[in-house]
Amino acid sequence: MSDAKRGELxxxxxxxxxxxxxxxxxxGRSWVRVAxxxxxxxxxxxxxxxxxxxxxxxxxxxVAVLAAKGAGxxxxxxxxxxxxxxxxxxxxxxxxxxxxxxxxxxxNVLHGATDLPWETMPLWPAVAGAGAALMVAGGVLAIVxxxxxxxxxxxxxxxxxxxxxxxAASDPASDPARDDKALWDALDRGDDPxxxx
Numbered sequence: 001m002s003d004a005k006r007g008e009l010x011x012x013x014x015x016x017x018x019x020x021x022x023x024x025x026x027x028g029r030s031w032v033r034v035a036x037x038x039x040x041x042x043x044x045x046x047x048x049x050x051x052x053x054x055x056x057x058x059x060x061x062x063v064a065v066l067a068a069k070g071a072g073x074x075x076x077x078x079x080x081x082x083x084x085x086x087x088x089x090x091x092x093x094x095x096x097x098x099x100x101x102x103x104x105x106x107x108n109v110l111h112g113a114t115d116l117p118w119e120t121m122p123l124w125p126a127v128a129g130a131g132a133a134l135m136v137a138g139g140v141l142a143i144v145x146x147x148x149x150x151x152x153x154x155x156x157x158x159x160x161x162x163x164x165x166x167x168a169a170s171d172p173a174s175d176p177a178r179d180d181k182a183l184w185d186a187l188d189r190g191d192d193p194x195x196x197x
Contacts, residue, residue: 009149011064012141016080019134020058023087027051028126032100034118042103044124047094051128054086058135065142071147081139087132091125 027048032041045052065073093099100118113152 005148005150008145009066012138012145012149013066015134016138016142017059017062019084019131019138020055020062022025022131022134023051023058023128024055024129024131026124027055029124031094031121031124032104032118033121033137034104041118041121042100043089044094044128047099047103049088050086050090051094054083054090058083058087062138065146070147073149074143077139077142079139080142081136084132084135084137084139087135088129091128091132095120095125 011074014145027045028043030041031044031047034041058080060077061083064076065080098121
């Protein structure tokens, strides 16, 4: 694989994995602050339970793209893009006023009061949104360009086959298949292959 394609692949890996990690980290942080409450507000993962699973699926998808080839890589890229879209939808739904109020009521953060003001902490939803965008872009790029990237075992596939074919063409006597056949023929005749005479 050329240096440009290798650089593109590893740039894709870092960027897409970073997107999934951003969603994962943001899902574990508080997204809401309640005035007068002693406890921390709910996390992004509590407001939208889909965030952590799609982030973990995105990380698994990055590894799967490295291991897959051809059409399989494109399918995994499409699933990665869907994970990113799911993270974006989860981020948006977590910021819905009704979702926040329900979660605060369930967690008894308001201690029975319904009129305490709360506000969204904008940093972590923005981080989750950026991570979702990177995951979608990574999935689309894997669909479009993934077929040109080498797989994990590609360096052994063609290079090893070419070197064996090249050796056999240049020196037919050094062909490993021919050597093996000669050895088995000697055993069939009853010759001892370990006898040096």
